Amino acid sequence: MDTFVLLTVAGLSIGALYYLLASGLSIIFGLLDVLSFAHGALVTVGAYAAIETMTRLGTPSLLGFLLAVLAATAVGGLVAYVIERLLVRPMYSRGHLAQLLVTMGAALIMAALIESVKGPDEVHMPLPKALEKSIHIFGAVIPVSMALTILAAIALHGGLLLFLARTRHGLIVRAGVDNADMVRGLGIDVSRSFSLVFVLGGLAAGLGGALAAVYVRAATPSLGDTYLVYAFIVLIIGGLGSLRGAFVAAAIAGVIQQFANYYVKAGAGDIVVLALLVVVLLLRPQGLFGRVGRSV
């Protein structure tokens, strides 16, 4: 029983990390019709920002950790803003291949920059005592860091849904997903929403970076790559452009991955998730929550 609970929670916390990346990619794709390959690198950047902050602050404390998370989130958003303005914006009318190349290029450049400054080796993430602890749920011992990651993803999901449903910017984003040209025709500067959505995705990825650094207790210049691959898998399983789909698919992917790794053998999880992707693509090509048209 306790193994079952622990595996579930561990799976959900991995899924939460996938969602922190997938949510941004989902909204960006929905509105901008761009698949951003740069967002994995934002996870890496966030992780390094968190580690740098923790290291500079000296003895790890909870307050220091909070600052590290804030720094990672902010850096993710800032870098995303720069990428959108300088690289992605000129590519909106150029089609998917150009966007793919430009965002991949941005990712490679960021990884190379990090490596040239921080070196290719693992950098350790100092953690405050409070995060090393565990709590007891249903007889299972659950690390606080896992619970925190899951809570972060739930809060982000709720926040994004509220943003889309209740704010004017959210309304513009939903309308823009439907028909961006017509939004312009009402006198609205859609390109501002494009930036906003890119930055939101960057903030979430940066936050994901901090939490990924907690999860693996370290960062490498390629940290974000794995997460990016899984985030895309989750997007497709959930249905491209569907935020709810990404949320559910991330949880499913994380959990079955953990179970397969534990009960079958280490590494089997990756294969099982890929198998799930194939099954979904065969039986329901639009994804679990995808519609034939586009929507958020």
Added chain:
Amino acid sequence: MTTIGSVLSVRHLSARIGTSQILHGVDLEVPRNQTTVILGRNGVGKTTLLRSILGYVEASGDVELLGRPIDRLPTHKRVRAGIAYVPEDRDVFRSLTVEENLRLAERAGQVPRYDLVFDLFPDLADRRSQNAGSLSGGQQQMVALGRGLLAECELLIVDEPTKGLSPRVVQEVVDVLARVKEGVTILMVEQNLSAAQQLADDVVVISEGTVVASGTGEMLVDRDKLRGFLGVGRSEEV
């Protein structure tokens, strides 16, 4: 130089889509408080002309709104300068409710004219929370027109508002536009000759991407002559 009383002046407007030249030097004046109707066979570039005025299509030439050049501005700024746009095929936001469609047209610093819109389209008030995609074509046209009229504008641009509607609904749309035209300058494309006749103060005929005839609404009376301008045979329907 703007002709006195023109809300919109278009000069030497040329536009291409991809490699094909669609408009060849269009000149057009839209007089204040008048309704100008653009006619022309299918595919001659009427929609392209409207979309060039709005900045959706890359074009060369001058476009002035109230004497102010707008041809360098992006679409949303042209609209904010005082244009309301009701596109061909309505383009309502299908996944949004009627209310959300209208709310998007609200502008900062302006009181939205919900009274006017719900007075013109009482039906919309009852369907506020319905998804616009689930409405009939006529109702979607009401949403599109209401969305255009919600903010104040100097010029209302409407592209084939009666397209694809049943005769009864066509007349409803025409009746509404007849009320609307009392308060605003209109530039519209209308292929339904009876509808055009009821609304037009001025008529502009486009053929092969250029203006081939223009005059007052009287032009619509002599159908044979009109067919000549449109470049269609006597027996053909216009």
